[in-house]
Amino acid sequence: MNFDPRFSGRKFASVGTRPIRPDGVDKVTGRARYGADFNMAGQLVGRILRSPHAHAVIKSIDTSKAEKLAGVKAVITAKDLPDLTDGDAAMHDILDNCMARKKALYDGHAVAAVAAIDARIARQALKLIEVEYEVLPHVTDVDEAAHHHAPLINDQVFTEGLEEKPAKPSNITKRTQFGHGDVHKGFAEADFVVERSFKTEQTHQGYIEPHACVASVNADGTADLWVCTQGHFVYRQHCAQLLGLEASKLRVTSSEIGGGFGGKTHVWAEPVALALSRKAGRPVKLVMTRDEVFRASGPTSATSIDVRIGARKDGTITAAEATLRYSCGPYAGSWAEIGAMTAFACYKLENVKTVGYEVLVNRPKTAAYRAPSAPMAAFAVESAVDELAKELGMDAVDFRIKNAAQEGTRASYGPVYGPIGIGPTLEAVKHHPHMKAPLKENQGRGMACGFWFNFGGQTCTDLNIGMDGSVSLAVGTVDVGGSRASLSLVAAEELGIDYSHVKAIVADTSSLGYNDMTDGSRGTFSSSMATISAARNAIKILRERAAQTWDIPVEDVHWEKGHAIAKGEKYGNLSPLSLKEIAAASGKTGGPIAGHSELVADGAGVSFATHICDVEVDPETGSTRVIRYTVVQDAGKAVHPTYVEGQYQGGAAQGIGWALNEEYIYGKDGRLQNAGFLDYRIPVCSDLPMIDTQILEIPNPNHPYGVRGVGETSIVPPLAAIANAVSNAVGVRMTHIPMSPPRILAALDAEREG
């Protein structure tokens, strides 16, 4: 990588402005094409048969009756997706999740699939497939599953990370530990100690667009996949590996995306669609129903967390520890590990220890959800921090400012921080008018902090200059939050032209080099770095063409504000050449002008946010309404401030739903009881106040413009901020998310009964 990513402190002309997004008109007029909007000639309808049991051995599957039904073109089971994972345990889990091999591990686990000429026949065919199950005992609760008497989900799992290898298998796949100092010594020095246990229920990312794809496998071994995804290159790798295809022969095109939030970072039904198409010899369209989305895709972990924090009378935290148990679904994960790393990341702590336990349960495979695992850890820690401030008689913001991490602080997860924004977000909150606004009866105010790492990754970008001087930008990171607008601004900034002359697209996997998916808040961070690099490579060619035109050395040609300029008194009579003029002459100066970049965008800066929330709780019904909400977050540099604000508001809105209403509810039979938006209630516009935002810009030293990721941190503080607000409103510490009306009434009743 011949590219200097260091922050340069330059002045901006385009970056930081708020133009209309290039995909906006298509989206508001209904022309934008999402996953289910693509069709191919002769395509079939795919449908998946799912287990009604939470845990069962699949003794046999008889597909013969379904295969004989007129209109059915293919029926597949796990036998049609042989194991080609070659010892890759994570890929084997994905394969088994796409189609159960020996056991059904949760209600909704795929066991067979059909492709038929229409949806009616496909549904009929599913009913004709006979599956013989041997039902096994199941466990869906994270604490029950961690108990040594719990039904075993996988008898080959022995807990990793213990000093001695355990003699017996367990549902706990891994123990991880982070921290430094001596917590026993720290607690001995404390004048006040708060110790609490917290629970959070499992939630879904709640993306409006269900998983959808069209797959077409040709007789010559080539294949096409049109799909809604956060990472079409990653989907290509997964599908090619699971189906034994050469990656270059599988072209994957990403559609517009109606939300992903981590839930579209690995394959679910796409290999099934490809296997059906391969068997039927025709394209297959497979669209999940909402019921399937809930039962068989994407939820985050349910958690159970114990927190203990001690402080001296002067408000200095002397020790902090947490034990975090996170559910993983039936496959190993690292969700508690992330919670253990992020839990105390906001604070300067001499003595800190966190321990995480990954727990298998008979629920869908846990997937990433926006700053995965951090919101639950923040809920527990920030609730305890608030309680400790009260015991000390200190203001909640002042207590946090006194203990906030700063440049040079050793983070609770290990390394020492560079320049960070937790202190400035707290100072901004302390002086925000929201903190001084009066509250009425039954209302309460809460605040909380949050942290997320942010990531970069492999990135590839092409920038092509047309003969009319307009610019096409082809990127490989799926646009989940307005990145095409941001990246067009970046290209315009570097080239010195107007934003309106740049058109950004997301290229398919056959048109561009590999890109990691859009996750870890990396889309704009990584692709802007690659776009800057590609634009600078194009400018080098533009300067060469101008030098050729003028017949002067290229070293004497500079690039300023969209023009090549001959520097030096001897060139006084040469008028600057615009990008448009150089492009128009390109056919006679060496042909097309383009800039390319491939790089690993590492060095993403960590991100912090502090939120303020006011709620009103009805003491008779337990119903809670958020009446005011403010997000303060460090963006490094807001490339397109409107979309940064949108990310802040979106994270807060999702967090409000998670805090107050959303939860997976399982019956005693292990079946999901509320697999639909009627019974699983996400917030709608009328549930929310206008969410106020304040963007802070503490530059990331590892990006030329100072950009940090912004997409995830905004969902970290809301659970805690709202819990603190509700606790302050009702006078009872809330320890269980969501704080639904029955749970608030139960907490009030328990308090009254003493």
Added chain:
Amino acid sequence: MVEVTLWGSLSAVAGGKARHEIEAKDIRELFRKLAEQYPGIEPWIDRGIAVAIDGTIYRDTWSKELPKNAEIFLLPRLAGG
């Protein structure tokens, strides 16, 4: 020679020691030498290890140089949403 600190779980497969002195010019050489010394680390490298150099986390740039006197901390390579 650089001093490298391993997170809790990784130190368990590196002789139970969290801190290690290693002669390595970049991340690639660091991983190679750690794996030579402690073969149990190899599967962890395959699964993904991130390297924090003076607080900045590098997940994929194995050519990143390790400056002398820098604080080097190994972390799990995490996923985002």
